[in-house]
Amino acid sequence: xxxKIVKPGIVKRVVEKLEGTKINIGGNKHSYKREYNxxxxxxxxxxxxxxxxxxxxxxxxNGDSVKLNSYMILEPKYYTxxxxxxxxxxxxxxIPAQYRVKLIVGSKLEEACKRLSERELR
Numbered sequence: 574x575x576x577k578i579v580k581p582g583i584v585k586r587v588v589e590k591l592e593g594t595k596i597n598i599g600g601n602k603h604s605y606k607r608e609y610n611x612x613x614x615x616x617x618x619x620x621x622x623x624x625x626x627x628x629x630x631x632x633x634x635n636g637d638s639v640k641l642n643s644y645m646i647l648e649p650k651y652y653t654x655x656x657x658x659x660x661x662x663x664x665x666x667x668i669p670a671q672y673r674v675k676l677i678v679g680s681k682l683e684e685a686c687k688r689l690s691e692r693e694l695r
Contacts, residue, residue, distance in 0.1 A: 580622065587618045633674060646677040 578586075595610040596617070611617075629647065632639050638648030654670045 580619075584615050584619045584622060587622070588613055588615050591618070641679070643681045644679045645682060646679070648675050648677070649673070650675040 591613040595612060597610060629639050633647065633649050636649055638646060640646045649672045651672055652670065655668045657666050657668055658664070659666050
């Protein structure tokens with residue numbers, strides 16, 4: 574539970590999850606003479622994850638939201654200017670108005686947290 578998984582670890586886990594499956598290239602009897610079955614390598618999975626994240630960044634940059642059914646919704650949300658107090662220097666600071674990404678958790682992630690709670694809090 575205290576482990577922080579970064580992108581290479583995610584890529585490795587995705588490759589392990591797809592270990593028995595293969596990429597089917599070809600399949601059209603008339604235009605391809607052979608059918609190739611390739612494994613999902615870490616390079617392929619890394620490229621897919623990078624492209625996926627780049628697309629999400631582009632969508633958020635355009636002001637649109639991303640909905641991954643049953644997993645999450647990511648949307649840009651406008652936050653107005655706020656006044657706050659710096660406790661160390663005892664000064665008032667102003668946090669400028671800005672857009673931030675709002676994450677709405679879907680049912681599958683909620684269920685995963687529920688299972689974690691049941692397992693850890695027993």
